[in-house]
Amino acid sequence: MRAVKPFALLPKFLLEPKSLTLALSFPLRMNASSLCSCNLFPLRRRFTGLQLIGSAGREAQSAIKGEDCPSVEFLVKSFPIAGAQEALLGFMTCKRKATDAAHSVWKHVIHGGNTVVDATCGNGYDTVALLNLIADGSNRGCVYGMDIQASALENTSSLLRDAFQQSKRELVKLFLLCHSRMEDVVQKEVLPVRLVAFNLGYLPGGDKTIVTKPNTTALALLAASRILGPGGLISMVVYVGHLGGREELQAVLSFISNLPVENWVSFVFETVDRPNGPVLVFIFKR
16 A cells, blocks of 8 residues: 655643643555554544644543553544545545535535535535435524625635525525624524534635634634534534734634643644645534
């Protein structure tokens, strides 16, 4: 089997009471089994290296050494989305785009008639994907879409007109609005929200000087956490290649680090040898 480029998988651990971050190093080999004792699934027998990059209590250290430690469970095994692992592996091996991997996860979270939020409409591809998932013929559910650029909403509206009949387009509500103010437009009677999606960076094909900012993104994440229902998901594709992109990712990671582990499970996927590549973030509410 041909070696795959190195990358790091940065999930959160469930500890009692602390959390732990690990980097898992490749290449992949068919017969590697060094992490079987960690109950890694579905990537069992594929990892060849494990590097501790955070601090942890004695229980976690014991688990890393392969000792019996039932209080530590690697969260890829308990990833809340059954069936999404293939898409994630495709992203991690550079065979699938970050947005494609995110959409594959969404279809295991969203049900017909749900309320969802596209916090950064951009050119409308996420909005279309969300509408496809909630529109089940019952005329229930809603996609709330927002962007700070009128051109983004125009592009989104055009894409929706090309893809859907009027009856389905009526399930979409678009707002010229900063994502930090999503609570101003999401109606209380449709709460809770099932999914909030973010694409952080600049508008593809637009003015690259207009970008999402760490401070407003942090506020948007707080708002998303308040309107999200149990079992819901905050999904993020964070582009870091532009000026300020890494700082915005750090704001996202800071938000995650302050979430109570008893209520939230978070995953961060980043390709180490592509420092300007997109970062996938999934934040699940229990």
